[in-house]
Structure formats: structure tokens, C-alpha cells
Amino acid sequence: MSIWEYANPKKFMETSAIALPWAAAATAACLVAGLVWGFFFTPDDYKQGSTVKIIYLHVPAALMAINAWLMMLAASLIWLVRRHHVSALAAKAAGPVGLTFTLIALVTGAVWGQPMWGTWWAWDPRLTSFLILALFYLGYIALWQAVENPDTAADLTSVLCIVGSVFAVLSRYAVNFWNQGLHQGATLSLDKEENISDVFYFPLLLCIGGFVLMFLTLVLLRTRTEIRVRRVQALLARERMA
Amino acid sequence: MIALLIRDLRLALRAGGGFGLGLAFFLLVAVLVPLGVGPESATLAKIAPGILWVGALLACLLSLDRIFALDYEDGSLDLLATAPIPLEGVVAVKAAAHWIVTGLPLTLISPLLALLLNLPPAGYGWLLASLALGTPALSVIGTFGAALTVGLKRGGLLLSLLVLPLYVPTLVFGAEAVRRGAEGMSVATPLLLLAGITAGVAALLPFASAAAVRINLR
Numbered sequence: 470m471s472i473w474e475y476a477n478p479k480k481f482m483e484t485s486a487i488a489l490p491w492a493a494a495a496t497a498a499c500l501v502a503g504l505v506w507g508f509f510f511t512p513d514d515y516k517q518g519s520t521v522k523i524i525y526l527h528v529p530a531a532l533m534a535i536n537a538w539l540m541m542l543a544a545s546l547i548w549l550v551r552r553h554h555v556s557a558l559a560a561k562a563a564g565p566v567g568l569t570f571t572l573i574a575l576v577t578g579a580v581w582g583q584p585m586w587g588t589w590w591a592w593d594p595r596l597t598s599f600l601i602l603a604l605f606y607l608g609y610i611a612l613w614q615a616v617e618n619p620d621t622a623a624d625l626t627s628v629l630c631i632v633g634s635v636f637a638v639l640s641r642y643a644v645n646f647w648n649q650g651l652h653q654g655a656t657l658s659l660d661k662e663e664n665i666s667d668v669f670y671f672p673l674l675l676c677i678g679g680f681v682l683m684f685l686t687l688v689l690l691r692t693r694t695e696i697r698v699r700r701v702q703a704l705l706a707r708e709r710m711a
Numbered sequence: 712m713i714a715l716l717i718r719d720l721r722l723a724l725r726a727g728g729g730f731g732l733g734l735a736f737f738l739l740v741a742v743l744v745p746l747g748v749g750p751e752s753a754t755l756a757k758i759a760p761g762i763l764w765v766g767a768l769l770a771c772l773l774s775l776d777r778i779f780a781l782d783y784e785d786g787s788l789d790l791l792a793t794a795p796i797p798l799e800g801v802v803a804v805k806a807a808a809h810w811i812v813t814g815l816p817l818t819l820i821s822p823l824l825a826l827l828l829n830l831p832p833a834g835y836g837w838l839l840a841s842l843a844l845g846t847p848a849l850s851v852i853g854t855f856g857a858a859l860t861v862g863l864k865r866g867g868l869l870l871s872l873l874v875l876p877l878y879v880p881t882l883v884f885g886a887e888a889v890r891r892g893a894e895g896m897s898v899a900t901p902l903l904l905l906a907g908i909t910a911g912v913a914a915l916l917p918f919a920s921a922a923a924v925r926i927n928l929r
Contacts, residue, residue, distance in 0.1 A: 604876040608869075612859065615869050624926040625859050629873065632855065632919050636877045639908070643880035 476553035478696050485689045492689060496682040503675030511668050523581040525673060529680035531574035534602060537567030537684060541609075542634050545627035555692065557623035558699070560630065561613055562691030566684060568606035575599055594644040595652040601640045605633045619699070712796055712804050719808035722781075733770040733813045734820060740766035741824035752829045759828035760838070760889035766824075767817045767842060768849060768882055774813055775853040776870055778805050779861040779924070788861075792928055798921040806847075806854040806917070814846030830893060837892025841905060845885040848909040852877045855916050858923035881908055 507525035514521035544560035579589045616622035782788040856874035860866030888901040
């Protein structure tokens, strides 16, 4: 039993067909529980009022926006090294999902920033680096669309993903230079006793779990679609040959 | 490799068109911005470093698709790929040629345009230094973008989209160096980081570009 078994599209399709409904159900359970708990059963913050509840969408989306790129990086590396098509297709499938998470983080951030900072947008290092991340996602998706040969597209986007990762980190430190952050630093970390007050923390954890599961579900679903597209193309090609 | 460099330079100069365009564009930006913003010298002095860097960056972007396109169309890129020098070397030479015909003239003409934009006198030296250090990075990164899109029919828009986020660190540090220089502050940190980026991309990105060219020629 190893992870490489799933490089076989047939095996992947069989397993993901079983896993998909469970993942979808778990996503729904986590998100409904987390969001309802967060929105209706937590007290208002003493300073921020009820706007603090945006945290249940903003933080998980931002977390997953970055992690989606990391997942794409891992999948791209696996494709470049071991040439497993499922891996390349999973990276392709994750692109639009990651872009959506980035946009959710940006939009909820703007909605939160308006009452708190008095502005929808500021050229704050964190905000700027997320905008750049969105551009990276756009470029990645556009390159997949533009190249016709699927193997060439997979190779080129993998190279772009690797180079892009380095530059995303570089940009992050470059914009730090301006030193005019409105956005607070990292609040959540694993090694602290209490990150934020427990009443907010537990529903937030539930929402983060929900977003992770949602990412998993969407990527599985989209990868399955991509595999089916490949199969249809192969069938069409065979018919043309005959 | 030197023969290849000379060939590329000769082609760029004699085929004309594409590379003069960058300079003309840079000039246009420097003339149009004061017309649009208004002639107050204090405002212009404040935005001059940013405008000059953005102008140089966009001017650089204009000629990127020509790095590989012509060679790809007439098949000489295939010959270069099978030549005894490694493709990484070819790519590096292409980037160097692009820099000599765009980055270098942009750098040399920049003090003249800085005059139009009323850059404070203390900034001139740092403008030259930062452009001289930073534009090679623009050429090398642009070569990577051009290598990714070389096989595409209309890669121009995609090329700009791919390259734009990659240009961010260079632009931030370059403009920051000039701004600090113009205000009489210490420029060492942004200038060193700029030089670091240039050295880093010049050393590493040709490998990625060569890989992309190989994939496209397959």
C-alpha cells in the first residue's frame, strides 16, 4: 500500500469515487457547524463588534490560498520527476480552486477592512503579496489554457509553478520593505497556549477544517473531471484513427 | 557564445523596429506623465523614481516576445538547441543580447528623462546605479517568460501576465533605492538586495528557461 498506487488513473478513479461523497459530507458538516457556531453563537468582540465574524471566512480562505499553491508545487514536482499524469492533472485542477480562495480572502479582507481600517484597500505588505499571489494563479491557469499539447502544458506549468514559488516568497519579503502594515501579524500558531480567545478559536478551527476538506473535495472532483476529459479525448483520437 | 551574441546584436540593430520601440516608449512615459499629472515640481520630484522604474520595466516588456520568436519561426532555434554549446548558455546569451539593446540604452538615457521629471540631484547617480543593476534581472526574467510562451501563436498577452508578478521584487527594490537616494537616505540595503536578485536570477533562471525551450521544441 503506497501513495504511488494512485498514479494509476483507474485505481485513482475507484478510490476517489468512494472517498468523494464522504469528503463532501464532512466538508458540509464542518462548514455548517463552524459557520453557524461562529456567526450566531459567539459573542461580539468588544472593539470590533460583529465584524469580527468575518474571521471565519477570511482566515481559512487565506490559509488555503497559500496551501493550495504548495500542493500544486508538490504535484508539479511529482509530475516532473515521476511523470504520473494524475499528479499533473491534480495540479491543474487545484489552480482555479486556489485562485478562488485567494479572491475570497481578498474580498472578505476588503469588507473587513472598510469598517476597521476605514479603507477597502491599502498597499499593505500582506494585502499586496496576496494580490501578487492572485496574479500568479491567473498566469498559471492561463498557461494551462494556452498550450494545446497536454504534456507540454503540464511541463511548462510545472516549471512556472517552481519558479513562481521562489518569486512569491521574494515578493513577500520585498513588499515588507515598506513597513507600513495595517494588517496584523500571524495570530495563529501551533505552539502557543492560547492564540485567540477560546470562544472564537474553536469555531475557527472547525471552519479551517471545513476549508481544508472543501479544497480536498473540489480538487478530487476536478481531477476526476480532468481524467474523464482525457479519456474522452483518447476515445475520439482512436475513432479518428480507425 | 560570443559569435552568437554578436549575431543577435547585429540582427537586432539591422532588423530594426522592435528595439527602438522600447526607448521611444520610455521617452513617451517620461513626457506624458508630467502632462497628465501637472507641472508642480514638488509632486513630480516625489513620483519621479517610481515613474522612471515603471517606464523602464514596461519598455523592457515590449520587446520580450522578440527574444525567441524570430529564431523559432525560421528554425534557427532548433539549430541552436542541437549546437555544441549547452542550451543554458544560448539562453543566457539571448538574455544578455536583450539587455544590451534595451536595458543598457534605457539606463543611459534615464538621467535625461529624470531631468524632465525633476528628480532631485542626489538621485541621479542612484538612478543610474539601480537601473544598471536591475535591468539585467528584467531581461533574464523576461527571457524565462519568452521561453515559456515561445511555441504559442499569440503569446504576447500571456507573456506579460506571466512576467508581471515575477518583476515585482526587482521593481520594489529598484524604485526604493532611487527614492532613498533622492531623499538623501542610505541606499545600501535595497541596492544590495537588487544586486542579489540580479545575480541570483542570472545564475539560476537560465536553467529554467532552457528547460522551457527544450519542452517547447520537443
